[in-house]
Amino acid sequence: MPGSEAMPQEIRRLGVHALRILWEDGHEAEYGNRYLRDHCPCAECRGKPQALPIVGQTEEVYPVQIATVGRYAVSMQWSDGHDAGIYSYQTLRRLCPCPRCNGTARAT
Numbered sequence: 570m571p572g573s574e575a576m577p578q579e580i581r582r583l584g585v586h587a588l589r590i591l592w593e594d595g596h597e598a599e600y601g602n603r604y605l606r607d608h609c610p611c612a613e614c615r616g617k618p619q620a621l622p623i624v625g626q627t628e629e630v631y632p633v634q635i636a637t638v639g640r641y642a643v644s645m646q647w648s649d650g651h652d653a654g655i656y657s658y659q660t661l662r663r664l665c666p667c668p669r670c671n672g673t674a675r676a677t
């Protein structure tokens with residue numbers, strides 16, 4: 570439904586590799602921790618030139634702490650010490666890597 574902003578009903582860590590968000594509209598999204606970290610929306614990360622992915626990179630990164638910010642976002646503190654990222658629910662929903670969210674016409 571365009572215009573409606575889904576809220577997460579539940580945010581759960583899946584081991585150290587991924588995070589699962591259950592949205593109030595019933596959609597379940599699974600995000601790899603590395604994927605989320607790479608998409609950190611803070612100015613510091615966005616200002617950097619995109620680092621080329623290193624093939625075979627196995628460096629683990631996971632959220633040490635997840636806190637809600639008001640009613641619109643969550644902040645994540647990462648195991649690499651970075652804690653400036655505030656992911657709005659809208660951003661998180663847009664980052665959903667599932668084919669349903671990414672395969673269809675993407676609304677901006």
Ligand SMILES: [Zn+2]
Nearest residue numbers: 609611614654
């Ligand atoms: Zn960042």
Ligand SMILES: [Zn+2]
Nearest residue numbers: 598665667670
């Ligand atoms: Zn999705």
